[in-house]
Amino acid sequence: xxxxxxxxxxxxxxxxxxxxxxxLFELSQPGQxxxxxxxxxxxxxxxxxxxxxxxxxxxxxxxxxxxxxxAVLRHYLRLSQENLGADLNIDIGQGTCTMKYSPKVNDxxxxxxxxxxxxxxxxxxxxxxxxxxxxxxxxxxxxISGMDRVSLQPGAGSAAIWTxxxxxxxxxxxxxxxxxxxxxxxxxxxxxxxxxxxTAGYEVITLYPDADGYPDLDALKAAVSDRTAALLITNPxxxxxxxxxxxxxxxxxxxxxxxxxxxxxxxxxxxxxxRARDAGFDLCHFNLHKTFSTPHACGGPAAGAxxxxxxxxxxxxxxxxxxxxxxxxxxxxxxxxxxKVRPFTGVAPNLVRAYSWIASLxxxxxxxxxxxxxxxxxxxxxxxxxxxxxSAPYAKGRRxxxxxxxxxxxxxxxxxxxxxxxxxxxxxxxxxxxxxxxPYVVPEPATLEPTESYSKRDLDEYVAIMNAVAEEAYAxxxxxxxxxxxxxxxxxxxETLDDxxxxxxxxxxxxxxxxxx
Amino acid sequence: MEHPYIPNxxxxxxxSMLAATGAADIEEFYADIPESLRLxxxxxxxxPLRGEAELVRHVGGLLDRNTSTRDALSFLGxxxxxxxxxxxxxxxxxxxxxxxAYAGEPYExxxxxxxxxxxxxxxxxxxxxxxxxxPVYDGFQATATALRMAARITGxxxxxxxxxxxxxxxxxxxxxxxxxxxxxxxxxxxxxAAVYIGYPTFLGVVDPRIxxxxxxxxxxxxxxxxxxxxxxxxxxxxxxxxxxDIVCGDIQSLGMHPQYGGGHAGFIATRDEERFVExxxxxxxxxxxxTVDGEYGFGDVAYERTSFARREQGKEWxxxxxxxxxxxxxxxxxxxxxxxxxxxxxxxxxxCRHLKDLxxxxxxxxxxxxxxxxxxxxxxxxxxxxxxxxxxxxRERGIFGGHDLSEDFPHLGRSxxxxxxxxxxxADLDRLAAELKEVLA
Ligand SMILES: Cc1ncc(COP(=O)(O)O)c(C=O)c1O
Numbered sequence: 031x032x033x034x035x036x037x038x039x040x041x042x043x044x045x046x047x048x049x050x051x052x053x054l055f056e057l058s059q060p061g062q063x064x065x066x067x068x069x070x071x072x073x074x075x076x077x078x079x080x081x082x083x084x085x086x087x088x089x090x091x092x093x094x095x096x097x098x099x100x101a102v103l104r105h106y107l108r109l110s111q112e113n114l115g116a117d118l119n120i121d122i123g124q125g126t127c128t129m130k131y132s133p134k135v136n137d138x139x140x141x142x143x144x145x146x147x148x149x150x151x152x153x154x155x156x157x158x159x160x161x162x163x164x165x166x167x168x169x170x171x172x173x174i175s176g177m178d179r180v181s182l183q184p185g186a187g188s189a190a191i192w193t194x195x196x197x198x199x200x201x202x203x204x205x206x207x208x209x210x211x212x213x214x215x216x217x218x219x220x221x222x223x224x225x226x227x228x229t230a231g232y233e234v235i236t237l238y239p240d241a242d243g244y245p246d247l248d249a250l251k252a253a254v255s256d257r258t259a260a261l262l263i264t265n266p267x268x269x270x271x272x273x274x275x276x277x278x279x280x281x282x283x284x285x286x287x288x289x290x291x292x293x294x295x296x297x298x299x300x301x302x303x304x305r306a307r308d309a310g311f312d313l314c315h316f317n318l319h320k321t322f323s324t325p326h327a328c329g330g331p332a333a334g335a336x337x338x339x340x341x342x343x344x345x346x347x348x349x350x351x352x353x354x355x356x357x358x359x360x361x362x363x364x365x366x367x368x369x370k371v372r373p374f375t376g377v378a379p380n381l382v383r384a385y386s387w388i389a390s391l392x393x394x395x396x397x398x399x400x401x402x403x404x405x406x407x408x409x410x411x412x413x414x415x416x417x418x419x420x421s422a423p424y425a426k427g428r429r430x431x432x433x434x435x436x437x438x439x440x441x442x443x444x445x446x447x448x449x450x451x452x453x454x455x456x457x458x459x460x461x462x463x464x465x466x467x468x469p470y471v472v473p474e475p476a477t478l479e480p481t482e483s484y485s486k487r488d489l490d491e492y493v494a495i496m497n498a499v500a501e502e503a504y505a506x507x508x509x510x511x512x513x514x515x516x517x518x519x520x521x522x523x524x525e526t527l528d529d530x531x532x533x534x535x536x537x538x539x540x541x542x543x544x545x546x547x
Numbered sequence: 548m549e550h551p552y553i554p555n556x557x558x559x560x561x562x563s564m565l566a567a568t569g570a571a572d573i574e575e576f577y578a579d580i581p582e583s584l585r586l587x588x589x590x591x592x593x594x595p596l597r598g599e600a601e602l603v604r605h606v607g608g609l610l611d612r613n614t615s616t617r618d619a620l621s622f623l624g625x626x627x628x629x630x631x632x633x634x635x636x637x638x639x640x641x642x643x644x645x646x647x648a649y650a651g652e653p654y655e656x657x658x659x660x661x662x663x664x665x666x667x668x669x670x671x672x673x674x675x676x677x678x679x680x681x682p683v684y685d686g687f688q689a690t691a692t693a694l695r696m697a698a699r700i701t702g703x704x705x706x707x708x709x710x711x712x713x714x715x716x717x718x719x720x721x722x723x724x725x726x727x728x729x730x731x732x733x734x735x736x737x738x739x740a741a742v743y744i745g746y747p748t749f750l751g752v753v754d755p756r757i758x759x760x761x762x763x764x765x766x767x768x769x770x771x772x773x774x775x776x777x778x779x780x781x782x783x784x785x786x787x788x789x790x791x792d793i794v795c796g797d798i799q800s801l802g803m804h805p806q807y808g809g810g811h812a813g814f815i816a817t818r819d820e821e822r823f824v825e826x827x828x829x830x831x832x833x834x835x836x837x838t839v840d841g842e843y844g845f846g847d848v849a850y851e852r853t854s855f856a857r858r859e860q861g862k863e864w865x866x867x868x869x870x871x872x873x874x875x876x877x878x879x880x881x882x883x884x885x886x887x888x889x890x891x892x893x894x895x896x897x898x899c900r901h902l903k904d905l906x907x908x909x910x911x912x913x914x915x916x917x918x919x920x921x922x923x924x925x926x927x928x929x930x931x932x933x934x935x936x937x938x939x940x941x942r943e944r945g946i947f948g949g950h951d952l953s954e955d956f957p958h959l960g961r962s963x964x965x966x967x968x969x970x971x972x973x974a975d976l977d978r979l980a981a982e983l984k985e986v987l988a
Contacts, residue, residue, distance in 0.1 A: 046655065053843065054665050054881055064882030065633045067891040071973045078896035079782040081920040083755045088784050088892075091885035093672045102881045103635050106662065106874075110644040113651070113658030117643035124649045131552055132647055135599050139606050140806075141641070147615040149623045150808035151950045153942060156619070159612035160807055166593075173591050185684035185811075188866030196722055225854035225864035231726040234859040272579040303577060304584045319867065323552075327640075328659040329650035329870035330684070331809065348718075369718035372685050373626055373797075374808030386606050391550065392595025398548045402555050404576045409564040429576045457655040464652060468856055485554035486564055512838075518657040520837045522844035527833050530821040533848045534834045535664075535678045536671030539819050 041498055042491075044460035045516045047111035054105060055537050058095035064102045093538075112518035114462055116326065120488045122410070123456065123463035125433040125477025126220070126268055128296045128320030136323070136386045140379035150374035154359045160378060161358035164351045167385040174396070175294070175314050176307025177337030182376040183347045187295040188222035189371060190315035190334025191262070194291050195230045196368040197313065197338065197345040198260045201289065204345075204366060210259040210288070216245040217471055218267035218435075219293055232259060239471070243269050243424025251282050258288035265292065265309075266299070268466065268477060269423075270407065270430035280310035289313065289342075297321045298481060299404045299432030302397035312339050322384035333380035347371045399482045403432045406480040406489060410434075413493040414478065417500050419444060423472050433479035435472050438500075442474045447503040447510050449474040454521070455502070455513035459495040550597065616805065620975055621947040624924045624966025625749070626686070626713055627808060628800045630778065631970055633882050636802035640875045650867065653846055660845035663870060664832040666877030670814055673777055673880065673888070674794055675785040677819035680829035682812035682873040686797025687716050689813025690743070690774055691723040692863060693795040696815070696826040697741035697770045698728045699862070706741045706772070707734045709760040710748040714955040734760055739769035741793075746775040746786060750956075750964065751899075751924030752916050753779075758789040765790065776800055777814070779922040781888030782896060793817050802879030803872050812869030812876070825852055828863035891969055895923040898967040898976060905980040906965075911987035915959065923968060926952065929961045932987060938963070940986040946979060 070076050079087065097105075121129035140146065148157060164182055171180040184190040195213070202210045213227035214235045224234045235253050240246040245263065261283040266272045273279070280290040292306040292314035298321045306314035318324050319332035326332070338346060348367040349360035360375065391399065411434050414420060419441025422434050438449045453463035453476075466475035480489055503510045512521065526532035534540035549556045555564065570576060577585075596602045616629045623629075640646065644658065651659050667679040683689050694706050706728055720730060734742045742764040747753045761771040772793045773786035778800035786794045794816045803810030817823035824831065833848035847853075854861035883891065899921045906927055907914045913928040927949060929937055938948040949963035956962060967976070 046657075050842070051661070053661075053668075054877075055668065062884070063886065064635070064884060065887060067883075067887055067894055068631070068969050068972075070894055070897055073901070073973050074894075074897040075900050076893065076897060078900040079893050081896070081900070082753060082782065083920075085758050085789055086753055086755065086784050086920075088780065088782055088889075089788075091889060092675075092780065092785075094669060094880055094883070094885045094888065096884040096886070097881060099635060099882065102878065103638065105881070106635075106639045106878055107642070109658035109662045110639065110642040111658065112661070113644040113648055114655040115642075115644040115647035116649070117647045119655075121649070127649055129649055133552065135602060137641065137646070139603065139610070141637075142607075142610065143615045143617040144610040144613045145615075146804035146806050147617045147629065148613050148807040149616050149621055149629060149805045149947070150627050151623045151625055152614070152616075152621075152947060153938070156614035156942070156947070157807065159609040162612075163606070163609055170592055185688075185869070186867040188864050189684055189688075192864070199725075200722075221854045221858040221861075222864045222866050224859040225861055228859035229863045236858075272577075274579045274581050277581070277584065300580075302586060302590045304580050305586055308586065309584050317867075325647045326649045326867070327871035328645055328648045328656075328663075328874065329681070330868040331812070331872060332867045369722045370687065370715045371719065371722075372808075373687055373715060373811055376808065378807035378809040380809065382606065382610070386602060389593065389596050389605065390599075390602050391552070392597075393590040393592045394548050395550055395553075395595050395597070396590060396592070398550065398553055398556055401573045402553050402561075405561065405564055405568075405573055406555060408568045408570065408576050412568045429570070429578060431576070431579075453652060454654055457652070460655075462649065462652070462655055468858075482553045482555070486560050488554075514654045517654045519654065519842050519844055520839045522653060522846050523836045523838065524844075524846050526835055527846050527848050527850070530819075530824065530849075533824075535667055535819070535824075535831050535848055536676075537665075537668035537834075538671050538675075539677040540834050542677070 041494060042460060046518045048518050049108040049112060051105065051108045053537065054095050057097055057101060057105060060096050062096045062098045064097050064099045119461050120484055120492045121462050122478050122480040122484060122492055123461060125479035126296055128298050128479060128481055130323055130481040131483040132323050132325040133387065136383040139386055140382050145379060145382060158358055161351055163382055163385050165353050165358055167381055168351065170388050171316060171335050171337060174301060175337040176305035177314060178340045179338055179343050179346060181336045181346045182381050183371050184334035184336060185372050185377055186330055186332035187317035187334050188226065190336050191222045191293065192226040193336050193347060193371045194313045194315055195226045197342055198289050199230055200345040200368050201342055202259055210257055212257045213260050213262060214253050214258060215262040216267060218269055219262060219264040221467055223262040223293055227262060243271050244273050247275055247278060250279055254282055254286045254288065256286055258283060258286050260289040260291050262291045262293060266431040269435045270433040271425050272431050277309050295320055299400050301400040302393060303400055306337065307339065312342060318380055318384040323387040324380040324383045331377045331380060333377040402482040406484060407432050407434065410478060410480050410489050417497045419500055433477055435466060436476045437472045438474040438476060441500060441503055445503045445507045447507050449476050451510050452499050455499045455510045456495060457514045458516040461492060461495055619945050619947050622949050622965045623947050625950050625964050627805050628968060629805050630800050630968045632802055632804055633879065635882055636875050636878050639878050640871050645871060645874060660832055661843065662874045662877060664834060664845050666873045667832060669877050669880040670816065673780050674816045675787045676794060676816040678824055679814060679816045680827055680831055682814060682869040683829050684813060684868050685811035686813045687719040689795040689815050690716060691720055692828060693772050693793045693815050694724060694728055694741060694743060695863065697772055697793060699826045700822055701740045701769060703738050703740035705729050705732055705738045706743055707732050707739060709734060709742050710745040710754060711750050712745055713749045734763040735767050737768065739764065739767045741770040741772045743772045743774065746773050747922045750926050751921045753783065753920040753922055761790040779892050782892030798872060798876040801876035803875060812872035824849055826862055827852060828865050830865060894969045898971050899923055899925060902967055902976045905976060909980065909984050909987060924964055924966045926959060926962050927965050928959060933961050934963045937986055941982060944982050946982060
């Protein structure tokens with residue numbers, strides 16, 4: 031007999047937590063309490079609510095579930111186990127979204143009452159610490175982008191794009207050029223660029239890529255005119271290919287009096303390498319929840335930062351954070367400002383996290399982040415392209431910056447298995463995978479972005495998983511098409527999601543629509 | 548540069564990876580960036596604090612300069628509230644699985660879909676409405692979008708404001724609605740898309756005329772959009788009961804710390820009618836069967852509405868917003884239950900009543916709306932001293948007085964908005980009254 035343990039198989043034998051958890055409402059036991067509000071002390075009028083006119087007084091209690099405290103906790107902890115956070119997986123499958131490591135120490139720093147219990151309407155004198163951090167963070171981001179000033183107010187990346195569009199609109203109006211009614215963007219820029227411009231009243235012109243995958247410069251030159259308000263563009267775009275003629279794009283827009291706005295949501299591959307202002311951009315934005323490490327939180331709270339050149343400073347959201355050499359203060363007296371884009375001064379805890387992240391790396395560290403993110407990406411591409419059925423369209427044989435948009439077109443043609451199916455199967459191996467934004471200009475797309483956070487070993491494991499899934503698509507397509515098999519749940523039957531008679535956005539709607547069954 | 552956040556910075560690893568790519572050096576990957584765009588100097592940033600202990604000392608030291616609402620006795624509100632945050636809320640939202648996940652796909656992130664769908668459902672019960680969205684950024688965004696939705700649904704372009712609103716919200720609306728909706732005018736006319744009603748109003752009043760504004764809007768063929776802080780709905784009637792068509796607001800009160808403005812998230816709720824649902828820009832999760840009996844699956848309802856699906860053809864836009872606060876508000880409502888919400892509401896009104904009575908008895912103070920019901924906030928007018936003077940004196944005594952309304956609401960004179968929460972004890976309220984008496988003497 032020997033106590034020797036056999037080596038592990040090449041792929042992890044993962045299985046997601048499967049609690050088969052009921053809905054909260056089904057766990058309700060009338061009379062149970064999860065928490066008690068502070069008692070009413072003697073001398074406080076227990077019947078103060080009787081002042082309410084009858085029409086404004088709640089008649090029947092809300093039909094909320096009634097649960098003991100540990101029942102609530104257990105329910106949510108089970109749900110958390112059925113969720114795959116970046117801390118638990120090799121989270122490189124959500125390309126363009128920069129799922130990097132969010133340092134735990136930064137979460138701790140913002141959890142204390144010195145920030146958590148700080149009220150945004152406090153007198154500036156009592157908030158000098160946080161104001162100093164905001165002021166310093168603005169300076170750092172100005173240096174990283176080359177811009178003159180930076181607003182930290184927007185709640186996320188799309189809100190920052192909106193804010194930039196709002197400033198563009200205000201700028202042109204201030205110059206009596208409100209007639210400019212077109213915004214130009216590219217199909218490989220994030221959909222929010224087009225959508226925010228449209229919301230602001232602009233006609234949207236979308237440029238498609240040329241044969242090399244670059245946005246078409248000739249198409250831009252044909253599109254610009256005295257109706258052009260701005261170009262909203264990303265570089266590298268979702269393909270990960272850096273557009274070397276970007277300064278010419280900017281010039282073409284400037285030549286007709288338009289502004290150039292750089293979506294730098296994801297600047298991970300170019301930190302300290304190249305700057306928005308140096309390519310002539312008038313505005314840019316960063317997603318602090320990508321490049322600057324704040325956690326994605328299942329889809330926010332996040333934070334966006336808008337950088338602008340001097341001509342656009344008057345239009346920044348108010349208030350700005352100022353320093354008079356002795357004290358920090360909020361300046362609300364900005365008559366040309368676009369005003370408020372969100373309450374108060376931004377998502378402060380994420381601003382503190384981003385500040386802490388930059389402070390822990392410094393200039394040399396940021397550059398290392400960029401270089402390793404790019405090395406990781408090119409290494410990953412080399413390995414991914416060895417997998418059967420995958421390709422990296424455009425710019426054949428060229429390097430990429432921080433991400434790659436791949437195509438499984440060949441695999442789909444040969445096996446009938448789609449990119450989305452591969453993602454479902456990848457879940458069985460404990461990794462996250464996403465196709466890409468619509469429309470699928472690249473057929474059967476997948477976008478991978480390894481960031482600087484993952485080790486070579488991690489990248490090799492991800493490639494091995496994708497290789498296994500692709501091989502399986504050839505050998506046993508049915509298993510892939512019916513995946514997931516080892517996840518928390520099985521394939522959805524989604525038909526009712528687009529049927530107004532049957533969709534169920536709440537438990538009460540579900541019960542109403544299914545009452546007769 | 549080896550750093551705990553950059554595993555592959557180890558020179559041997561770097562070299563082996565470079566070799567695998569066939570590149571001579573990392574510069575090769577940047578070959579497409581023209582020399583004229585390259586930054587050929589180090590960024591001008593402060594030297595790094597690479598050790599965790601140094602970082603904590605520095606950032607923690609800066610934050611320690613703040614005086615928090617835990618250090619002082621605070622009566623600040625006006626859109627951000629220091630209610631009690633149950634420990635279970637913090638426990639759940641600091642779980643790695645939720646805190647660090649992306650917006651997710653239904654299979655590997657089943658948990659967040661169920662938690663957010665349950666949030667929608669819990670809010671649905673509180674509001675007695677069948678459709679509630681995955682949260683947007685904050686109450687300002689929720690309001691701005693609700694008003695645009697009303698305009699799209701009715702095909703009309705004007706929203707009347709029936710109650711005083713936060714000047715900061717007004718600022719947001721002015722820019723966000725530009726070109727799509729105009730604000731102001733009577734609750735009447737065939738151009739009326741909607742009336743907007745604060746419930747309570749920004750000045751804290753639960754205005755008995757609210758149902759009549761709703762009726763007037765309906766009579767003119769418009770909608771009623773009601774903005775509310777859901778924390779009061781254990782005692783206040785749900786707006787749907789008096790005919791609200793769209794309800795919106797901020798959920799910060801439901802389990803989020805103030806965080807210097809970082810705890811906001813917005814909700815929008817409507818009836819379950821296609822003409823309403825199709826106008827939401829936000830994600831709406833729906834419950835569906837899976838291939839296994841008895842299993843709950845979740846997906847996006849009417850996804851084609853969104854800018855994710857159709858770029859500028861979608862409604863406004865959608866992106867990363869405030870999902871974790873939605874999950875947290877769900878935890879909060881699950882803990883509170885129907886009885887907790889009722890007791891909390893009664894407790895707020897009782898404390899509010901007590902403070903109003905105390906302050907009304909002080910020389911130099913008037914409570915303009917003393918006769919009207921208030922949930923947790925009310926206006927205090929100083930007949931002698933300015934709010935700035937009063938607040939400076941209170942600050943010296945460890946109290947944050949109500950926020951100054953004098954500039955934004957000049958017709959109210961020297962006024963401030965005072966806010967109580969369930970965390971104020973009777974002794975806290977008595978102390979404020981005693982200090983104010985001295986300050987004003
Ligand atoms: C290039 C780019 N721009 C904008 C955004 C939008 O950011 P957010 O999701 O924070 O709204 C993203 C995020 O997916 C992005 O990748």
